[in-house]
Amino acid sequence: MSLHVPSPAAPPLTVDAPVLELRSLTRTHGTGIAEVHALRGISLSVYAGELVAVMGPSGSGKSTLLTLAGGLDTASGGQVIIEGQDISTLGRKGLAALRRRSVGYVFQDYNLIPALTAAENIALPRELDGVSVRKARKEARAALEEMNLLEIADRFPDEMSGGQQQRVAIARALVGDRRLVLADEPTGALDSETGEAVLALLRNRCDQGAAGVMVTHEPRYAAWADRVVFLRDGSIVDQTLTAGADSLLAAGGAE
Amino acid sequence: MSIRHGLLALLERGPRYGSQLRTEFESRTGSTWPLNVGQVYTTLSRLERDGLVAQDGEDDQGHALYSISDAGRTELRAWFETPVDRTNPPRDELAIKLAMAVGAPGVDIRAVIQAQRHHTVKAMQDYTRLKAQSLGQAPANRDEVAWLLVVEQLIFQAEAEARWLDHCESRLIRLAEAAATEPEPGPPPGAAARTAGRSRTRR
Ligand SMILES: Nc1ncnc2c1ncn2[C@@H]1O[C@H](COP(=O)(O)OP(=O)(O)O)[C@@H](O)[C@H]1O
């Protein structure tokens, strides 16, 4: 078989600081015989323009890695550095501001606010960050339009299907100019066509300069990433390289 | 792979010459399975022998043209209508490798699985880039649509393999856990001397 595979986008310039850097990150739950090592020393850098997929069996620490990277949980050891700032030095207010401004987070279970419509859910973090209500609403509608969801702008979460809620959650994470997008199984509730559309959006956002980390157990979606990191028992056991350096087809390695 | 039927399908659209058939076959399938002109002519002469195509004059540049016969059309129709046989699967090297790795001394089967998973996911990343590139230009003609289908077939196949590897790994872990909680079976009578020093011996 011989395919001409296009080269991936130019590798990120290593002179740039990573948007996200995890240094020897550990997370332990409980103590004594109930002690669970959810993460056992993870180091990972994600650069602007890069989409990294995290794969691994259930319980391997994928969600823990993502919640720590998004500043939603506190590490037992090691550091999380977002845009050059060690988030443990920020304090609660500083961290909340950084999260709203720089981090888009897609939760495994959507996490939409039940009392707000789709458009309001998307606009809220922007309003909290000081964007005018008018502008935030306008952005929200544009984000919904991009996801082909304008017709549900005024519906409440309990009036949407699981797939619609998931896409609203994704629109909420992508709205504004966030440099870091973290997504935990963003395709979970989606059929394959919608799942693919979501991946295309994430990919596009990273191509425009965001750094992305996506947890998925579906190889089909992981394949959209520049780099796939394999987690097992709280450790990174392997990863595919960025920039097609070991692209088997380019190397003529396929039979 | 059926080059025969592929060529018949292309000839149904009108008379063609050898290297033209080769070019069209490759643009349909994105050069995934390259043909050489020799294969095309060998196949054409067999098709001619079987009465499925006939030589049909020359074009302006003097290329020998072939056209499909009525028998060829019947054959082509039957091909489209008959499912591809999957009851007699070709040997699969990966399945054989994992089967051999089960319980093989000195082989870390999880490492074998991970090495394959890495390779398979990497291939999927390559195919997905091809697909994204193809979708980015919105497939404009039937060759581009056909090629997209072929790339997606490669992705689905690799995905099935990656999922099967996940499945193998979790099954092996479950079996190992179950084995660890079972009492160790004693060696068969008289076997102690022969198996001494080995942790596991299968026969
Ligand atoms: N709050 C918690 N208390 C105790 N153990 C936890 C807690 N959260 C996660 N864990 C454990 O940490 C490990 C990793 O969990 P998680 O990151 O959710 O895995 P994944 O997302 O890969 O399925 C699992 O063994 C899980 O049971």
Ligand SMILES: [Mg+2]
């Ligand atoms: Mg999880």
